[in-house]
Amino acid sequence: MTQELIFYTNPMSRGQIARWMLEEVGASYETVVLDYAASMKAPDYLAINPMGKVPAIVHGGRIVTECAAICAYLADAFPAANLAPPPADRHAYYRWLFFAAGPVEAAVTNKAMGFALPEGRERTAGYGRFEDTIDALETAISGDAWICGDQFTAADVYVGSQIDWGISFQSIPSRPVFEAYAARLRDRPAYKRQKEIDGALIAAMQKEG
Structure with missing residues (x-):
């Protein structure tokens, strides 16, 4: 059941x-x-x-x-x-899923809010410098496949959402690797269904408002 x-x-x-x-x-x-x-x-x-x-x-x-x-x-x-690798093969899956939830989220949010780290205090923030965080993120998707190789996983949904939104709203700098990865994500049928569903809800809410 x-x-x-x-x-x-x-x-x-x-x-x-x-x-x-x-x-x-x-x-x-x-x-x-x-x-x-x-x-x-x-x-x-x-x-x-x-x-x-x-x-x-x-x-x-x-x-x-x-x-x-x-x-x-x-x-x-x-x-x-x-949408998850076998447990023995989850090193990249866990690594980048939680890298996006931790350092990337914090670095992007702080930059968007205009928070500047005091010079010499980068290690205290955990993510270090915004630029270093974005450079590290690029390494996760630098190939032609997915984060876990040929297998699309939940890590791609979460990391991909951060990148897709980030380059769309310019909170993450546009780079060829990010653009190519986002283009692959946008071709997925589930991504398109989500956009259609939420787009219709947004339109209805705006109409009511």
Whole structure:
């Protein structure tokens, strides 16, 4: 019996990452769209995510929040989708999935917010310099395939979302390697379905507003 899978999101959020992953695994799921002003901060949702933010999933009563965790969880929960390497071969998978969730997220956010690290304090920030973080990210996708070689995985969904959004909104510098990788991602049917679904939701919300 298929366990109930509920997806809490707002289309104008990182929920797009989780929806892309849901579309990749091919599982049926219920979407609950929340608004920033009220329902994300309502007691019933805070019981799911005390941070009062999206996305979140509830799968068979199990709660998972944070995009990287949702991607990794769904890859394991739906192994038939083949979105995680065998455990013995997960070195690059874990390395770059959590590199994107940690150093890349922090470096990009701090730069976008105009936060400048005091000179000589780069090691304290964890990611060092923004430029070094982006250079390291480029090495993860410098080939013609995926992060884990020929196998597309949940790491590509999460890392790819960071790169796709980053070059689109200019929070990550445009480089030939990033552009080529993003182009491969945008060809995936699940990526296109996610954009169509969330695009329609955004259009409906703007029309109502």
